[in-house]
Amino acid sequence: MAHNIEVELTSNKKKKPVTEQLEFGKYFTDHMFIMDYDGEQGWHQPRIIPYQPLLLDPAAKVFHYGQTVFEGLKAYRTPDGRTVLFRPQKNFQRLNLSNDRLSIPAVDEEFALEALKQLLVIDQDWIPEEQGTSLYIRPFVIATQPSLGASTSTHYQFIIIMSPVGSYYAEGIHPVKIHVESDYVRAVRGGVGMAKTAGNYAASLRAQDTAAASGYAQVLWLDGVHRKYIEEVGSMNVFFKINGTVVTPALNGSILDGVTRNSILQLVRSWNIPCEERQISIDELYEAHKNGTLEEAWGTGTAAVISPVGELNWNNERLVIHGGQTGELSSKLYNTLTGIQRGELKDEFGWLVQL
């Protein structure tokens, strides 16, 4: 796709938040990328414009039938002054997997990365530099055809917005408490669980609100058929260290194929720590906790990075993990991953893409 990207710069730059104000996803940079799709022209008119509200018809299909997908990735400034993205190709690949599942036309992955790089060049002074901060990037596609027919849209917009962020959880890098959900399910095999689409998150809110009211940061989902196998946490994939072995649920069609999940698997394997991707039942976790072999638990995600889990609540029983403290392996993984992402450690896996 050899389109030129039109650029309209703002004459009204916003005041940047200071680090202490960096709540997740609250502030946005000065510019955004946007491109349109219709059946005749395909994806066309890519442009970078001042950050602004969208003008959409109230009948746009995205509002009624949720035909939309999104991604999340991050940019960092390295100590030697480079701006880098962490594994962006994987996000644009996954965007197209989600697009395919939601019957949305594919975007050109190379062009999307090029557009993101151009946007970043313009707004790179928005990348916060303190430890624990980054520039979170949210590419997304929405169905814009104004029609109430429940059918595939003819028109779309692909948009990229960017937000300077600190920790996703109020707990920061301290362990979070998680409620194991036994009433609701997030996704079922054959559904849209493996796609990054709004409906998965909307479906999770009722359970999450109930868990939050009892002091739990997130919900751990069990599978929708047997109601016993671990799937993922609301905004993260999940890992356990049981008797020296790292285990994480295998990708089964209803779990998100996380970029951080994949990176953690590579790191753990490179350290020769036994590692398994397989079914894990809640009963197995319960037993492991009882006999003292559930050594650590942590979640992984772009927004959450590595988030240690200090407690699981299952059927009103509190399973405290590693004394509610961050475990050694979770800590080593956090330090190594963020060290690579921030350009402070050697990028042995070739994960960083420079502007």
Ligand code: COI
């Ligand atoms: C991410 O980690 O990038 C996500 O999209 C999760 C979202 C709930 C913030």
